[in-house]
Amino acid sequence: MKYRIKFFKIGSMKFIGHLDVMRYFQKAFRRTDIEVRLSEGFSPHQIISFASPLGIGLMTTGDYLDVELTGDLETDYIREELNAVMNDEIGVIRVSKLEDFAKTSMAVLAAADYTVCIKPEKSEHFGNDFFEKLQDNIKGYLAQEEILVTKKTKKSERVMDIKDNIYYMESNKKSFEEKTGLTYTDESFDYDYYKPIFFIRLTHGSVLNIKPETVIESFCTYAGVKFDSLFFQLNRLEMFADKNGEKGKVNTMNSEVKCELVSLDRWQAI
Amino acid sequence: MFRKLALSDDVLLSVEKPARYIGNEINMIKKDPEKVDIRFCMCFPDVYEIGMSHLGIQILYDMFNSRDDIYCERVYSPWPDLDKIMREKSLPLFALESQDPIKDFDFLGITLQYEMCYTNVLQILDLSQIPLKASERDGDMPFVIGGGPCSYNPEPIADFFDLFYIGEGETVFFELMDAYKEWKKNGEERLDFLKRAAKIEGIYVPSLYDVTYNEDGTLKTFIPNTKEASTVIKKQVEEDLTNTYYPTKPLVPYMKVTQDRVVLEIQRGCIRGCRFCQAGMLYRPTRPRDVEVLKEYAKTMLESTGHEEITLSSLSSSDYEDLGELVYYLINTFNKKGINVALPSLRIDEFSLDVMSRVQDIRKSSLTFAPEAGSQRMRNVINKGLTEQDILEGALKAFKGGWNRVKLYFMLGLPYETYDDIEGIAKLANEVAVTYYENIPKEKRKGKVQIVASSSIFVPKPFTPFQWARMNSKEEAREKRDFLKGKVREQLNQKSIKYNCHDTFTSELEGVLARGDRRLCDVILHAYNSGCIFDAWTEYFNYDKWIEAFDSCNLDYNFYIDREREKDELFPWDFIDSGVTKEFLWRENERAKAEAVTPNCRDKCSGCGIMKYDAKNSFCKKWIN
The missing domain is CATH 3.40.50.280 (Cobalamin-binding domain)
Incomplete structure (x- = not known):
């Protein structure tokens, strides 16, 4: 059976890299009696895949991995068994059972939501009115004709307009939830410490990937404040598939075929 | 928060x-x-x-x-x-x-x-x-x-x-x-x-x-x-190794570490008595752990860690008497769960080849032999009870089983070593290749046989029969290494042999520190203050700074390595009673000179002195009247 696991990775675990998170889940499964299907071959490995790697320094309360189990188990049972053998900074939020024909998270990923916060311990570096300046500029930033950023790849640098790839950008969670129609599973994130500047939904997938850092930098430039990636704490809130998604294409809210986003745990789920 | x-x-x-x-x-x-x-x-x-x-x-x-x-x-x-x-x-x-x-x-x-x-x-x-x-x-x-x-x-x-x-x-x-x-x-x-x-x-x-x-x-x-x-x-000895502390819930790091697996310590100590080996003397008496307890540990530890690999640890796993039982248990119980059994280096025989073929991909794995010295004469000097016949027969069996990669480990600069002994290393590597080409028909060969011979520089250590020995300088070691390189090239099958040698600078300093005295504290402090750290890492090791440290402390570096010590010299470590007596070590040093082999603890007790520890399950038990 195929399952999709939504997990969080917070606090000091933000310093654990993607490969280590993979190893962490592989070992966690082996600490339970849940049997993961193994690949064929001389050195079989567990069939687990992740929606998208999360960079070092970022937290998440809405990342996904897919796993194939040999048996048909209750989703709550899987969550409880895993959480019993994991630490308090990486854990399972929800498990969903998928259709047999379901594609991997990685293949269907189309967008992601983030919280962008400031780190209070850096306040002496970014100054007093930093927070307000940023919040006040959100509307103006989005109202621009075009939002140009330089996208760097391994081979080249190109300037592109990402206006259509910013689906929502709101200064508080309430209005973001109203816009997106979702309730987020981010209880474990420390909002008392980290102060959110904005919540944002961006194109995220194998065809086009807009990094939140890129938007923050362009936004800071627009607002006329100094940008330093160390000022910000990011948290990934949710990841989505596009119901109208086609291989190799990106739909936005303004494209010919409009995107219809659904969180990964509700896509091709039973 | x-x-x-x-x-x-x-x-x-x-x-x-x-x-x-x-x-x-x-x-x-x-x-x-x-x-x-x-x-x-x-x-x-x-x-x-x-x-x-x-x-x-x-x-x-x-x-x-x-x-x-x-x-x-x-x-x-x-x-x-x-x-x-x-x-x-x-x-x-x-x-x-x-x-x-x-x-x-x-x-x-x-x-x-x-x-x-x-x-x-x-x-x-x-x-x-x-x-x-x-x-x-x-x-x-x-x-x-x-x-x-x-x-x-x-x-x-x-x-x-x-x-x-x-x-x-x-x-x-x-x-x-x-x-x-x-x-x-x-x-x-x-x-x-x-x-x-x-x-x-x-x-x-x-x-x-x-x-x-x-x-x-x-x-x-x-x-x-x-x-x-x-x-x-x-010296403190745990006398009941089966009923003592063992970490059944070991820490599981996030990062990939060197030993990213469950480690089962099956036995402490070694019966072999190789004369260069400090661990072999220090960890006496040889004490095996009960095999049933080890099976239980294996299960518990795999469950508590989620590691996908388990390995055995001891100084000489082939000497653990229940090895077959343990290894087959591990393979039969855990292999089907996708857990790999990583074998320690074992004596090459039917048993080890059988288990290796079950847990490793033969095409990718290699055989390891540690003859330590190239000639039989030299192997007698160091009391390494491995003969050329053992190696060639083991290699032949492995070649017939499909392996074609062999690793050979040697030491250069052993006491009483001659250039003939060193040439023996090249010859032995060649003989292994000959064994392959003479016995494996062309149609069955999967390419050339690959032999990797590595040599490290011998460092005399306290509490060994060679604690009196003079250590080779780095110049001598380099000369020997170059000589050996040349000899490898002269071999008929030189194209199948690759030769690696350990860094000579590090070995020399290791030799100084190993048998040093209190006066070295100032030197170490000086070296540290001038910026030395991570000396074990070649990219950080700075030989010149160390030499400078010796000079500023007015201490002669060569005093610690470049002399054969007198029989009755008082050593800085003599205040420690390791259980193995200085008399025994001296006797072994004399026997080394005479190229005499001393039997292992299973075959005969050589009276090293360790018997005074009343260790449970120890190999010594057999020899107490």
């Missing part, structure tokens, strides 16, 4: 592999530091990936934390990138668990696994903001305690430690902890604790001894300066 870390995000995001410094691994012990009497920080003075792979610390971590009044935490050497930042910002070194500064602990225990870590010991102390010399530490500072194989000659680092624990950690640590609590309760002076500690068997307090030297530089006297210190320190 998220867990508080000692280092800021800025620092952690600017260093390589921040996962080294955050702790919170699976199976990490959490205690409230306020609610314990003793805070003990265990240190492996090398980078996290190396330190976390060490079984000894895991054993002691588990043992200490089994007591409610002790919280044992861990620290490893910050990599040079973080080292630099910590110095610039005066950040105190911290323990991974609580992230609290080490200077606030009661004890800092440092395991000494190799001599080349000595400057890293100073780095740990320095970054912890603990005075480097024990004599400069006041009442509040942690007591710094050394242990592990290098503490069998603690003299070159004696100044930096308050005490040393000589021998296996499972025996008297709790006695020491209780003495500490008593001392603390009484509100006594720092020296009073050291005196209390000195009364415990196996504990050595260097500051309680006075040392004098002869004019030629050799040791004249080594005597206690207080009644509490004993003239002889007796």
